[in-house]
Amino acid sequence: xxxxxxxxxxxxxxxxxxxxxxxxxxxxxxxxxxxxxxxxxxxxxxxxxxxxxxxxxxxxxxxxxxxxxxxxxxxxxxxxxxxxxxxxxxxxxxxxxxxxxxxxxxxxxxxxxxxxxxxxxxxxxxxxxxxxxxxxxxxxxxxxxxxxxxxxxxxxx
Amino acid sequence: xxxxxxxxxxxxxxxxxxxxxxxxxxxxxxxxxxxxxxxxxxxxxxxxxxxxxxxxxxxxxxxxxxxxxxxxxxxxxxxxxxxxxxxxxxxxxxxxxxxxxxxxxxxxxxxxxxxxxxxxxxxxxxxxxxxxxxxxxxxxxxxxxxxxxxxxxxxxxxxxxxxxxxxxxxxxxxxxxxxxxxxxxxxxxxxxxxxxxxxxxxxxxxxxxxxxxxxxxxxxxxxxxxxxxxxxxxxxxxxxxxxxxxxxxxxxxxxxxxxxxxxxxxxxxxxxxxxxxxxxxxxxxxxxxxxxxxxxxxxxxxxxxxxxxxxxxxxxxxxxxxxxxxxxxxxxxxxxxxxxxxxxxxxxxxxxxxxxxxxxxxxxxxxxxxxxxxxxxxxxxxxxxxxxxxxxxxxxxxxxxxxxxxxxxxxxxxxxxxxxxxxxxxxxxxxxxxxxxxxxxxxxxxxxxxxxxxxxxxxxxxxxxxxxxxxxxxxxxxxxxxxxxxxxxxxxxxxxxxxxxxxxxxxxxxxxxxxxxxxxxxxxxxxxxxxxxxxxxxxxxxxxxxxxxxxxxxxxxxxxxxxxxxxxxxxxxxxxxxxxxxxxxxxxxxxxxxxxxxxxxxxxxxxxxxxxxxxxxxxxxxxxxxxxxxxxxxxxxxxxxxxxxxxxxxxxxxxxxxxxxxxxxxxxxxxxxxxxxxxxxxxxxxxxxxxxxxxxxxxxxxxxxxxxxxxxxxxxxxxxxxxxxxxxxxxxxxxxxxxxxxxxxxxxxxxxxxxxxxxxxxxxxxxxxxxxxxxxxxxxxxx
Ligand code: FES
Ligand code: FES
Numbered sequence: 001x002x003x004x005x006x007x008x009x010x011x012x013x014x015x016x017x018x019x020x021x022x023x024x025x026x027x028x029x030x031x032x033x034x035x036x037x038x039x040x041x042x043x044x045x046x047x048x049x050x051x052x053x054x055x056x057x058x059x060x061x062x063x064x065x066x067x068x069x070x071x072x073x074x075x076x077x078x079x080x081x082x083x084x085x086x087x088x089x090x091x092x093x094x095x096x097x098x099x100x101x102x103x104x105x106x107x108x109x110x111x112x113x114x115x116x117x118x119x120x121x122x123x124x125x126x127x128x129x130x131x132x133x134x135x136x137x138x139x140x141x142x143x144x145x146x147x148x149x150x151x152x153x154x155x156x157x
Numbered sequence: 158x159x160x161x162x163x164x165x166x167x168x169x170x171x172x173x174x175x176x177x178x179x180x181x182x183x184x185x186x187x188x189x190x191x192x193x194x195x196x197x198x199x200x201x202x203x204x205x206x207x208x209x210x211x212x213x214x215x216x217x218x219x220x221x222x223x224x225x226x227x228x229x230x231x232x233x234x235x236x237x238x239x240x241x242x243x244x245x246x247x248x249x250x251x252x253x254x255x256x257x258x259x260x261x262x263x264x265x266x267x268x269x270x271x272x273x274x275x276x277x278x279x280x281x282x283x284x285x286x287x288x289x290x291x292x293x294x295x296x297x298x299x300x301x302x303x304x305x306x307x308x309x310x311x312x313x314x315x316x317x318x319x320x321x322x323x324x325x326x327x328x329x330x331x332x333x334x335x336x337x338x339x340x341x342x343x344x345x346x347x348x349x350x351x352x353x354x355x356x357x358x359x360x361x362x363x364x365x366x367x368x369x370x371x372x373x374x375x376x377x378x379x380x381x382x383x384x385x386x387x388x389x390x391x392x393x394x395x396x397x398x399x400x401x402x403x404x405x406x407x408x409x410x411x412x413x414x415x416x417x418x419x420x421x422x423x424x425x426x427x428x429x430x431x432x433x434x435x436x437x438x439x440x441x442x443x444x445x446x447x448x449x450x451x452x453x454x455x456x457x458x459x460x461x462x463x464x465x466x467x468x469x470x471x472x473x474x475x476x477x478x479x480x481x482x483x484x485x486x487x488x489x490x491x492x493x494x495x496x497x498x499x500x501x502x503x504x505x506x507x508x509x510x511x512x513x514x515x516x517x518x519x520x521x522x523x524x525x526x527x528x529x530x531x532x533x534x535x536x537x538x539x540x541x542x543x544x545x546x547x548x549x550x551x552x553x554x555x556x557x558x559x560x561x562x563x564x565x566x567x568x569x570x571x572x573x574x575x576x577x578x579x580x581x582x583x584x585x586x587x588x589x590x591x592x593x594x595x596x597x598x599x600x601x602x603x604x605x606x607x608x609x610x611x612x613x614x615x616x617x618x619x620x621x622x623x624x625x626x627x628x629x630x631x632x633x634x635x636x637x638x639x640x641x642x643x644x645x646x647x648x649x650x651x652x653x654x655x656x657x658x659x660x661x662x663x664x665x666x667x668x669x670x671x672x673x674x675x676x677x678x679x680x681x682x683x684x685x686x687x688x689x690x691x692x693x694x695x696x697x698x699x700x701x702x703x704x705x706x707x708x709x710x711x712x713x714x715x716x717x718x719x720x721x722x723x724x725x726x727x728x729x730x731x732x733x734x735x736x737x738x739x740x741x742x743x744x745x746x747x748x749x750x751x752x753x754x755x756x757x758x759x760x761x762x763x764x765x766x767x768x769x770x771x772x773x774x775x776x777x778x779x780x781x782x783x784x785x786x787x788x789x790x791x792x793x794x795x796x797x798x799x800x801x802x803x804x805x806x807x808x809x810x811x812x813x814x815x816x817x818x819x820x821x822x823x824x825x826x827x828x829x830x831x832x833x834x835x836x837x838x839x840x841x842x843x844x845x846x847x848x849x850x851x852x853x854x855x856x857x858x859x860x861x862x863x864x865x866x867x868x869x870x871x872x873x874x875x876x877x878x879x880x881x882x883x884x885x886x887x888x889x890x891x892x893x894x895x896x897x898x899x900x901x902x903x904x905x906x907x908x909x910x911x912x913x914x915x916x917x918x919x920x921x922x923x924x925x926x927x928x929x930x931x932x933x934x935x936x937x938x939x940x
Contacts, residue, residue: 020280034185035178037409039357040442044864047357075178088176092168095828098836099662100175101357101409107176122877129872133864135357135410136662137832138839138901139872 004068008033009077017064023057024048026064027074035075035104039133046132049105050074056112058131075104078111087111090149091142098136106132106142114150122147162675166828170681171666180407183361183378184439191363191435192221194425195282197272197289198447199264202298202519202857203310206262206271206291214274214288219281222432223289224424225272226259234258234427237418238392239484242633243322243493243515251322254313254517256483258393258420258427264293265312265482266519267858268447270420275432298519298857302456302479305516312482312517321480321489321515326497326571332462332510335471339462343545348923349533351454351479351850352843353867354526356661358409359440360419360449364426368433372400375426379405379689380415380659386691388418388486395427405689408661412840413525414449415661417486421448446862451850452526454479455492455533461541467549467556471508472500474537478515481522488524489515494572494632495530495620501569502538503580503616503794504560509570519857521850527840527902528619535617539907543614544920553614553911554588572632573620575792582883583818584616587796590879591816596800609803610813611916614796615908621896622707622791622889639786641696642712644673644720646779648765650758651683655694658709660686663898664829669713671825672892676717677757678744695782710825711890712785719781724760727779730770731755731763791887791895795819797838799908803916808932810846810913816879819900823886823893830897831880837901838878843870844902845909849925868925 001016008031017026027033027050036059039047048060051073078085087110090096097103106129113120113128120128125146126139134142174180211223237256244250255261260271274285299308305319312319336342356378363376373396379385382403390398408415425436440448455478462471478492497511546556561580568574588594593612600610623629626639643655654673658665670684677684687693721741728746729736732753740747746755755763760779763769767777800814817834824830847868851860861867886893906924913926917934 028185029187033178034182035180037182037358038184038439039359040864042442042863042865045357045442075176079177084176091176092172095166095169095832097172097175098664098832099356099358099408099410100171100180101182103175104178123873126873126875133357133869133871135355135412135840135869136836138835138837138870138878139875140835140839140877141832143872143877 002065004064006067006070006072008072009074019063019065021064022060023062023064023067024059027059033074033076037101037104039102044133046109047102047105049108049132051108051112056109075108078107085111086152087149090145090152094141094145094148096137096141096145102132102134106134110146110149113146114153118150120150162671162681163825164827167667167671167681167826169664169667169829170670171664182358182407182409183363183376186363186376186406187437188363188365188435191437192275192277192432193279193282194428194436194438195274195279195286196270196421197274197286197291199267199269199271201264201293201295202267202300203296203312204264204293205296206260206264207294208292209272210290211272213290214285217281217285217288219277220274220285221277222275223272223285224259224275224428224431226257226261229257229259229427230261232427233394235392235394237420237423238388238486239489240486240634241490243324243489244633245322246325251489252316253321253484254315258423266521268444268521269482273424273428275428275436300518300520300852300857301854302454302477302516302518305479305518306514312519316517319517321484321517323512323514324493325510325512327510328508328570329510331508332471332473335508336460336462336473339470340465341463341545341549342460343463343541343548344458344460345540345544346921347457347459347537347540349453349455349457349536350844350848350924352452352526352848353446353850353861354412354414354449354452355445355869356410356412356414359442359445360415360421361439362422362425364429364436366430372402373426373429374402374404375422376404376406377422378408378415379403380408380411380661382659382689382691383657383696385418389423389426393423395423403691405659411661412527413452413529417450417524442864443862446867447859448521450485450522450524451481452523453533454523457537459537459541461545463545463549467545467551467559469504469506469560472506474500474511476511476513478513479518479520479523480515481518481520483522485522485524488522490634491525491530492533496534498572499531499534499618499620500538500571502535503557503562503618505562506570511571520852527837528899531619531899532841532903532906535615535903536907539615539617540910543911554584554593557584557614557616573790576789576889577885577887578792578794578820579883579885580616580794583795583820586881586883587798587816587818590818590881591798591800591814593798603802607805609805609916611801611912613799613908613911613913613915615904615911616796617904618792618794619899619903620790621793622787625789626786639784640708640712641782641784642709642716643695643780643782644713644716646720646761648762650679650761652677652679653685653687654713655687656709656713657694657696659689663833664826668826668829669710672710673713673717676721679757707791707887707890707894707896708785708787710894711787711892712783714891715785716781716783719783720779723781724757724764724779726775727764727770728755728760787890789889791822791889793819793821793895793897793900795900795904797904797908799912801909801912801916803931805935808928808935810926810931812842812876812909814879815876817901817904818881818883819897820883820885821897822884822895824882824884825894833897834880834901835878837899838905839870839875840902841905842875842909845906845924845926847874847925
């Protein structure tokens with residue numbers, strides 16, 4: 001069994017795993033990071049989105065071994081020192097979640113959207129969310145949350 | 158006086174765990190030594206099973222057991238049930254075939270459950286499921302609603318012509334007379350497309366058995382764990398009720414699909430004893446498509462009789478409803494009592510007659526999906542009203558006004574008695590917000606850009622707050638639909654509220670706490686809502702049909718009243734004043750005429766200490782229970798207006814504006830209510846433009862079995878919504894609430910399709926209005 005070394009939410013890990021283990025299952029089952037969800041089997045819902053070296057990836061579309069040597073951030077690692085990330089705050093503030101199942105993937109994708117397109121307007125945000133499905137919110141408040149977090153995150157930098 | 162918490166957009170208490178990834182959904186939970194289940198599913202729509210050979214699977218490493226319907230039978234496990242008896246118009250009871258959790262001799266749809274493989278790992282179970290050899294004798298199948306009764310295919314021996322029931326409601330003669338006297342008759346053929354619910358969390362189950370105590374535990378994705386326990390013990394006979402615990406932890410959306418008692422969950426809890434270890438199963442999305450209960454799937458002919466001024470004289474509806482291959486838990490009620498009873502809409506209609514034939518087909522079972530019957534009814538009534546307006550050349554708002562009910566209570570000809578509403582108010586507000594007066598100009602501007610604009614109305618009504626138990630009992634329900642609550646005050650004054658309602662996105666932990674904190678005058682952080690565990694909450698009917706606030710919260714409100722009454726009693730003793738002199742306000746018990754006061758927390762402590770009152774007259778402690786049975790249904794109503802722009806070159810329909818004005822009665826948390834409206838509208842627009850569960854006519858295969866083929870609404874398919882509210886407080890429950898969970902899904906499809914048919918200038922056009930269909934309709938016009 002190949003041994004994988006990576007940093008997950010800032011902590012170094014070194015674990016043996018089967019070559020065919022998907023990154024999402026590795027995170028959930030081996031590391032107990034169950035905040036990353038599985039919503040589909042075709043790479044289309046985005047519930048499994050995490051950051052790989054700072055960029056959003058769907059962790060169901062790659063093997064754990066492909067992340068060897070990488071820096072991974074999951075939803076559990078987004079808040080720093082007990083302080084929520086502005087995107088987490090914005091989701092709560094704008095009621096951008098209901099059942100919460102899509103939420104970790106949404107937030108991880110949203111952070112990446114704002115990083116790439118800090119001035120995204122509503123239309124752009126909607127297009128950028130193409131890869132994430134939410135069945136509860138109708139996206140209305142998710143779009144609002146991302147726009148407001150973008151404003152806040154921009155102001156900070 | 159502290160500001161009331163009612164009506165405030167309090168941020169949700171439950172959010173923190175969800176935004177930090179620390180929620181606990183069923184699949185997040187694991188048990189030591191757990192095994193994994195994978196189901197062998199039928200690849201055929203209809204086939205006899207000649208033989209199941211498990212040996213090749215059992216020979217694989219990691220495979221522990223392969224179980225079939227025969228094993229369930231050997232353990233005396235009974236089939237799944239449909240809990241609502243419907244009688245046909247000739248008086249005969251509905252014709253229900255058996256519904257074994259694992260097939261017995263025959264499979265009836267693609268995805269039907271043939272066997273289960275239990276193994277050490279999910280991968281081993283999957284390999285095992287592929288290795289099981291099933292010898293099928295294929296049979297011809299029928300999947301389409303319209304063909305079911307004329308087909309030579311016989312799906313259940315018990316149901317000739319695949320007909321479950323032929324039911325009717327209303328006055329046939331009076332309706333006939335109304336049509337005879339009509340100045341104008343409007344008719345439409347309507348298809349209500351099959352939908353696949355797609356809660357984002359797939360169904361999952363974790364079954365456990367403790368051989369020492371004989372207790373089974375099922376942790377599962379359920380909207381109503383108590384009902385699951387009741388059905389699994391009383392009917393399926395897995396275990397007596399007191400030996401079966403059902404837990405629904407965080408649940409990732411339901412929309413109806415997680416109400417029902419399914420084969421997979423049943424098998425997991427049963428198999429835990431057989432295997433002697435916990436058994437876990439989580440659906441892959443492909444399995445959700447195949448085997449979650451689907452929604453809608455009606456074929457309807459509707460006719461409206463009107464006088465020359467556009468006043469409705471009568472409505473006649475003939476519907477065929479597809480119930481799939483087996484009768485799911487509440488399936489029989491959906492196209493009958495949840496559908497035809499709503500056909501009066503917001504209108505004074507003197508005579509209505511509805512006939513509904515329910516049919517078996519070789520498809521996934523169909524049951525309640527967000528709205529459940531009410532979207533289908535609204536679609537019929539509102540498409541007909543719009544068509545009537547066009548035929549009579551009346552403004553669509555005006556024809557509705559001419560027919561609105563304005564006096565309450567109002568007895569409709571189809572059972573329901575509306576208690577209150579103000580349909581003019583919501584229509585007026587919606588017309589304003591949608592800027593209907595500017596539409597002609599916008600249409601002209603669009604035409605200059607070679608685009609087609611259309612405007613569509615939908616003034617809907619729904620019956621929520623399910624439901625007065627005696628009323629539903631007389632209509633065939635197998636259960637009462639009251640709700641229970643327990644308000645448990647701790648000695649320190651903090652409060653646990655145990656509720657039979659279940660939250661899977663609705664925000665009960667916040668809304669319910671808001672009400673209790675408001676009543677008791679304590680901080681919302683002092684209130685914890687406990688739900689979803691049959692060991693903690695005594696009983697409950699769960700959450701569906703927008704019933705949690707109207708029924709569940711009413712029970713909490715009554716239990717809270719009892720807590721206050723007892724606390725007052727105790728406070729009087731402690732302060733040594735007559736009870737009549739004690740006033741409770743803003744969290745304080747004050748003895749009028751004196752300056753004596755006690756906080757709620759102080760009285761709670763006194764109640765548990767028990768030193769200062771006669772415990773032979775007042776029992777120590779502070780905990781009260783209420784079982785609340787609603788007096789009536791509640792009747793949320795409103796007006797949704799959709800404006801579309803169609804690109805004739807591509808057939809793409811853009812929703813340029815969607816306006817919703819709803820009357821949900823008293824609103825406890827407007828932020829949460831608006832969120833519910835948004836989500837409902839998105840599902841309604843999804844039905845109108847994108848979603849369609851399709852089976853291949855020949856093979857019976859599900860053609861829309863993944864997100865590649867089933868088009869889910871995504872962020873860029875939808876606009877932001879214009880949402881407003883008007884309020885008439887509901888007189889039928891102590892809080893004045895009506896329920897808000899389904900409005901969007903009920904109202905939106907008709908609004909969208911009325912807008913599209915307006916833009917296209919066509920009469921009949923079926924959902925979903927995909928670009929291809931729209932383009933073809935337009936090219937037909939061009940040709
Ligand atoms: S689980 Fe990865 S995209 Fe759906
Ligand atoms: S909040 Fe439920 S799927 Fe997005």
